[in-house]
Amino acid sequence: MRTGARFIAAFVLLSPLWALAGELTVLIDDGHGHRVADAVVTMRSSDPGRAIASHSAVSRTIDQRDLAFVPYIEVFQPGDAVVFRNSDRTRHHVYSFSPAKQFEFVLAPGESSKPQRLEKTGVVAVGCNIHDQMIAYLFVSDAPWVARSGRDGRVDFKGLPPGAYVVDVWQPRMRPGRSPKSLTAVVADAGSRTLAWSLSLSPPTDYDNSGY
Numbered sequence: 001m002r003t004g005a006r007f008i009a010a011f012v013l014l015s016p017l018w019a020l021a022g023e024l025t026v027l028i029d030d031g032h033g034h035r036v037a038d039a040v041v042t043m044r045s046s047d048p049g050r051a052i053a054s055h056s057a058v059s060r061t062i063d064q065r066d067l068a069f070v071p072y073i074e075v076f077q078p079g080d081a082v083v084f085r086n087s088d089r090t091r092h093h094v095y096s097f098s099p100a101k102q103f104e105f106v107l108a109p110g111e112s113s114k115p116q117r118l119e120k121t122g123v124v125a126v127g128c129n130i131h132d133q134m135i136a137y138l139f140v141s142d143a144p145w146v147a148r149s150g151r152d153g154r155v156d157f158k159g160l161p162p163g164a165y166v167v168d169v170w171q172p173r174m175r176p177g178r179s180p181k182s183l184t185a186v187v188a189d190a191g192s193r194t195l196a197w198s199l200s201l202s203p204p205t206d207y208d209n210s211g212y
């Protein structure tokens with residue numbers, strides 16, 4: 001009974017804040033009616049004075065299964081860490097030479113790496129020295145909102161303070177200069193907006209395991 005009353009009190013106190021939050025859905029396609037997976041969408045407020053949500057560092061795992069990194073793309077914020085796990089029955093030799101983060105280690109079957117702290121922003125391309133077809137991208141962004149699309153080509157941002165936002169998108173197969181890189185979206189109080197975005201992509205290679 002007391003818990004219920006407390007819940008109602010919290011609801012009454014919090015609801016005015018909820019009313020001041022908007023939502024934005026970004027739908028990404030390839031310009032030919034196919035939704036695009038593994039597109040990274042970042043959002044920043046257009047108002048430089050607006051407070052930025054604080055971020056608690058997290059650790060995310062990239063698995064290695066059937067000679068592929070899973071997921072193919074993962075998003076991070078500075079201070080987060082990545083752990084690589086080898087779920088295959090063969091060794092992997094994981095490496096990155098990217099300016100944002102370098103590492104190199106061999107993982108035996110069943111082994112996990114030490115957490116690799118990602119401090120710099122940028123795209124970290126990861127490969128395996130033993131299996132050339134293995135590739136993954138770690139997208140490290142200091143944008144307050146960052147997410148990647150699933151197979152439905154969809155990214156949802158909730159709880160957004162009303163205002164104007166600069167929205168950016170990145171996908172490893174994007175053709176440079178052929179799609180808008182940034183769009184502006186205005187999010188209203190308690191409003192829900194959808195932004196449709198068509199990307200010009202180069203054809204997938206045999207190595208592309210996007211969408212898993």
Ligand SMILES: [Cu+2]
Nearest residue numbers: 092093128131
């Ligand atoms: Cu490998």
